[in-house]
Amino acid sequence: MRSRYSAYALVNADYLLDTWHPSTAPGSLELGATQWKGLDVLHSQHTPDAGVVEFVARYKVNGKAEKLHEISRFVREQGRWYYVDGHEPQAS
Numbered sequence: 001m002r003s004r005y006s007a008y009a010l011v012n013a014d015y016l017l018d019t020w021h022p023s024t025a026p027g028s029l030e031l032g033a034t035q036w037k038g039l040d041v042l043h044s045q046h047t048p049d050a051g052v053v054e055f056v057a058r059y060k061v062n063g064k065a066e067k068l069h070e071i072s073r074f075v076r077e078q079g080r081w082y083y084v085d086g087h088e089p090q091a092s
Contacts (some may be wrong), residue, residue, distance in 0.1 A: 001041060001053040001072065004083060009036035021075060021082035035060040040051075049076045054089065 007015040013029040022025070037058040044053045051074040058067050059083035 001044070001055060001074075002039065003069075005036065005039045005055075005057060008034070019081070020081055021077075021084045024083075024085050033061070037065075046074075050074065051081070 003015060004087055006020060007013075007019075008031065011031050013031055017025060037060060039058075040056045042054045042056065044051065046052070052071060053074065054069075054071045056067055056069045058065065060066065069088055070086040071089055073084040074081050075084055076082075
């Protein structure tokens with residue numbers, strides 16, 4: 001998760017696509033002018049071949065502060081971790 005956040009901050013679309021599971025990966029990414037400001041991992045759990053990470057990423061777009069709160073799913077195949085998908089947590 002941290003490496004994918006860093007790739008977004010460094011505008012490294014190739015790394016993001018390489019670490020996205022082929023079953024859900026987009027054909028391309030347009031990263032735009034987002035300024036990433038920080039990542040807080042709230043919770044993570046994993047087995048040898050699957051994992052879930054809940055995080056909040058802070059960023060700015062056109063000077064306006066925003067945040068992304070997501071629960072992401074990952075799978076491990078042939079020794080490599082891949083991002084599968086994510087969703088916003090349910091409101092309490």
